[in-house]
Amino acid sequence: DGSIIVTRHMIDKLSRRSFAPCMKQMHNHLRVNHHLKYGARRQYGLFLKGIGLSLDEAIAMMRDEFTKKITSDKFDKEYGYNIRYMYGKEGRRVAQTAMSCATIILRNPPSAVDCHGCPFRHSEKQVLKQKLGSDAILKKEQIERIAELAELNQYDKACTRYFEFMHNLEEGGLGQLITHPNQFYEESQKIVAE
Numbered sequence: 001d002g003s004i005i006v007t008r009h010m011i012d013k014l015s016r017r018s019f020a021p022c023m024k025q026m027h028n029h030l031r032v033n034h035h036l037k038y039g040a041r042r043q044y045g046l047f048l049k050g051i052g053l054s055l056d057e058a059i060a061m062m063r064d065e066f067t068k069k070i071t072s073d074k075f076d077k078e079y080g081y082n083i084r085y086m087y088g089k090e091g092r093r094v095a096q097t098a099m100s101c102a103t104i105i106l107r108n109p110p111s112a113v114d115c116h117g118c119p120f121r122h123s124e125k126q127v128l129k130q131k132l133g134s135d136a137i138l139k140k141e142q143i144e145r146i147a148e149l150a151e152l153n154q155y156d157k158a159c160t161r162y163f164e165f166m167h168n169l170e171e172g173g174l175g176q177l178i179t180h181p182n183q184f185y186e187e188s189q190k191i192v193a194e
């Protein structure tokens, strides 16, 4: 379909430009802690698959990080299966699709030690503001505006404003609401690739 091939070496840059906050926080966690717990491996793994990261690249990317703390052997034994499963190469052999915002927000809420979920729904206001400010792109009043919407439980609007501010659009400039992290990515790539 003419879409570009995504390799693991492109993910840092793609993350900065085109990932929704939920995916950004898991990616950053992976880079810093060289590990992801089950909930994040699933939410992030299915997203990465959705943007076109191949099975081999997905395994290599996780192995590169995880083996900073554990052996390659242990990685293959404990984590390889689940990644192949998501790609439909194990078990029922049904490739799974990426989770929508509704699924992420309503199911399997993260505990304090988890990094999956939706920051607009699952992060305390101060923590959320810190996360939104970590790219040093958004202005203070834009962060306030987004945090207010999150506080009103309007997560889709909060994420849409985040998208618009990150891409220098005015409010409503995207012309649709964000309801899926892969939609966020695809819409961003349309703008970034122009």
Ligand code: SF4
Binding pocket: 020, 021, 022, 023, 100, 101, 104, 105, 117, 118, 119, 120, 121, 155, 156, 159, 178, 179, 180, 181, 184
């Ligand atoms: Fe991710 Fe959806 Fe939350 Fe945005 S609203 S951060 S895309 S789960």
